[in-house]
Amino acid sequence: MRVVFVDNLLLEQKNGTYRFDLQPHLGLISLIAVTEAAGHQCVLYDPKLALARDELPLDKSLYLRMATDIIASAPDVVGLTTLGCNFICTVKVAFHLRRMAPEVPILLGGPHASILDREIVARWPQFDAVVRNESESTVVPVVEAAPGRDYAGVPGVTHRVRGEVVANPGAPLVLDLDTLPRPAYDRYPIDELDLPLLRVEAGRGCPFNCTFCSTASFFGRRYRLKSAERLCTELDYLHERYGIGRFALTHDLFTVSKAKVREFCDAVGDRGYTWTCSARMDCVDPELLERMSEAGCTSIYYGVETGSPRMQKIVEKRLDLALFFPTLEVTHRVGMSATASFITGYPEEEQADQDQTLDLIGSCFYECSESLTIQLHLLTPEPGTRLIHEFGDVLEYDGHVSDFNFPTLEPDDGSIMESNPDVFMNHHYYRARLPRRQHVLVTSVYHVLYRLGFPVLRHLLNHYDRSLSRLAREMVEWAERRGDDGPYDASFLCRFMNGTWGPGHYLTSLVRYMLAASDLRADEDGGSAEGSPERRLRPSYVLSSSAALLRGVHDSPAILSTIVASGPPFTVEIPAAVGSRRRDYLLVLDRHERKAVRNFELDRSTADFLERFRRSSALGIEDDEEARTFVAELVRLGALRELAGSEAVARPVAAAVADGE
Helix, strand or coil: CEEEEECCCCCEEECCEEECCCCCCHHHHHHHHHHHHCCCEEEEECHHHHHHCCCCCCCCCHHHHHHHHHHHCCCCEEEEECCHHHHHHHHHHHHHHHHHCCCCCEEEECHHHHHCHHHHHHHCCCCCEEECCCCCCCHHHHHHHHHHCCCCCCCCEEEEECCEEEECCCCCCCCCHHHCCCCCHHHCCHHHHCCCCEEEECEECCCCCCCCCCHHHHHCCCCEECCHHHHHHHHHHHHHHHCCCEEEEECCCCCCCHHHHHHHHHHHHHHCCEEEEEECHHHCCHHHHHHHHHCCEEEEEEEEECCCHHHHHHCCCCCCHHHHHHHHHHHHHCCCEEEEEEEECCCCCCHHHHHHHHHHHHHHHHHCCCCEEEEEEECCCCCCCHHHHHHHHHEECCCCCCCCCCCCCCCCHHHHHHHCCCCCHHHCEECCCCCHHHHHHHHHHHHHHHCCCHHHHHHHHHCCCCCHHHHHHHHHHHHHHHCCCCCCCHHHHHHHHHHHHCCCCHHHHHHHHHHHHHHHHHHHCCCCCCCCCCCCCCCCEEECCCEEEEEEEECHHHHHHHHHHCCCCCCCCCCCCCCCCEEEEEEEEECCCCCEEEEEEECHHHHHHHHHHHCCCCCCCCCCHHHHHHHHHHHHHCCEEECCCCCCCCCCCCHHHHHCC
8 A cells, every 4th residue: 555644834933934854754764664664665755845846836725736746646545634733734644634535544553643532533534533642553554444444452542433533552562663664755855855864763752741741641651761772773774875964862861871872972972973962960970970061972962841840840840950051061161062952831830930931041141152042932831741731721722833833824713722622732731820912922032132142141141130030021021001902023122122221321232232143144054034124125235135234234244243252241331432422333244254244334325325215115226236236246245135026115114123123
C-alpha cells in the first residue's frame, strides 16, 4: 500500500513574522522506516516546505490546497500527526480529504491526539482512527487494517465500532530504542535545502512531574536513551550521506543519566562533530559540562520556567534557583552557549512571583555573557497535565495568538476553537490571579525589548533601578491609563517611550534606532519584523527591506558605542552634547558582513529626497543626472531596489518604528 504521512504545519512567530523550521519530523521518519521495512511504499508530505517554496498560500484557501496536494500523492492511507497548537489546521485538512476521497482511510497520531483520542474520534468523523503514543510497534498492523476500517485487536488504536468509541488497550513502550530502524531521513529533501544541522532523536521519556508539561503523557515517565554506539552510528551515517557535522540531539532531559552521557562523550569526542541538547540545571555539574564541551557540545537549553521559589514548588519543577547563575557561568566558561527558558501566566502566579521571574531575567543582562539566550513564554494549557485537571473548567478564549499557536484562516476557525475548549485548550488560557492583559503585554513586549540587545537593555534598565519588573509594571500601568489594548509590538514600545520619556529624549531615539536595525537583521534571516519597510514609488524604485530611514533621532551610533564600551557596573552617563543633537540616518544592512548595519548620517536635503522613496511620492528624477547617479549608488549599496510595475502599494506596521509613532 501507498501511505502518505503528513507533517504538522508548525508556524513559529519570531520578530512579528512566521518562520518555518525545515527539519524532518523525527517521529514520522521513524514510522516510515518501520512501514517500508514491512513492504509498503511511503511518502512524506511537509506543508512547511510547500509554504517556504511559495507552493501554498497562508490564507483561507490553505486547508483545501493542502488536501489537494495530499490527494495528488495517490494515497491508499493518509497518516496525519498533530499538536494542539495547530489542530484546527489538521481538522480542516482532514475534512477536505474525507470530502474529496471518502474511500481513503485517515489516521491521526501525535501527542495531542493521543491524549484526547476519545474526544476527537467522537467529535470529528473525518478521522477513522487515532493511533496513540509511540507507534513503531503498531503502525504496520494499523495501516494494513485501514482499508477494511477494522481495527479490532490492534493495540493503541481508538476508533468507532457501530457508532461507539472504542479505545483498544495500549501498546507497550519501546524500551530499547536501539531496536528501531534508522529513521528514513532520505524521505526529506535534505540535500536540496542545504541544511546546516540535523535533529537526531537521542531518547524518550521524562521522569519528572511538572504540572504544566504533557511530555510524560505521550512518551511516558520511563527515561530511555539510545546507546552511545547507536547514536554515533546515526551521526556517522548522516555525516557520510549529507556531509553534515552539526546535530541537535532531541530529548527534553538528555543528561538525566550522567553515566550514559559520559559514554556518549567518550564515543563521539574524536569524530569532530558538534551538537546541542536540553537539560535540567540540577542534572549537570561542572565536570560533566566540561566533558560535554570537549566532546563537541556547543549549546544547552535549560528549562527554568520561573524565577519564583514559591512557583517552583507549586508547578513541581522544584529547581533550586541557587544553581542558576553558577550553572550558566560554568556553561559559558567551558565554551558553550546556553538558552534559559521561562514561563509566565500560571493560574496561581501572583505579582511577586512574576516580578521575581522578570528580575531574574533582567539580572542576566548584567551578570551573563551575550552568548546566553533568554526566552519568556506565555503559558499554554496542555492536555494530560495536572494544570488542566485542576483548572480546565476555568479556561477562557480571547483569540490571542502566541508563540506557536496557529492563526485563524477560515471565518469559523475561532468559533470552532472557542466552542471546544476541552480539545483546543492550547488556544485558550487559564483564568488567573493576574490580569490576562498583563500576561499578554509582558510576554509580547519582552520579545520586542530583547531585540535591543544586552548593552541597550542594561542601559534602559538603569533608568528603572535595574529592574525589568519595574519597567514591565510601568508599561502595564501606562497602557491601562491610555486604554491601549495593543497589539503590544514594536510600535507599542515606541509609543510607551514617547509617552514616558518624550520624543526629545535620547532613550526614545535609541530604542527606535535599535528596533530599525533589528528589522534589517531579521530580513537577512528570511523575513523582517512586522513587515519590511518597503514602499512602491513611481517610477521604479523603493527603499529596500535592507534599509531604514530614521528622521530626527539623537546620535544613536555614538550613544550605542558609549554604552557598549562601558563595563561593570554599567552605569555610563551619556554626555549632554551627545544626547541632545538630533539627526537623520540611513541604515543599510551590509550583505557582505552578516548582520552588520552601516550608518549614514544625512543632511536635511538628502533625507528629504529619500523620504519620497518611503512615502510613495513621485520621484521626478528622470531629467536629473545627479539624482540618477545618486539613486544608482543607493541601489549598489542595497538601500534601494528596483520595483516591478505590478507590485502593490503597502505601508506595513514596521514604518511606525522608523517614523517614531
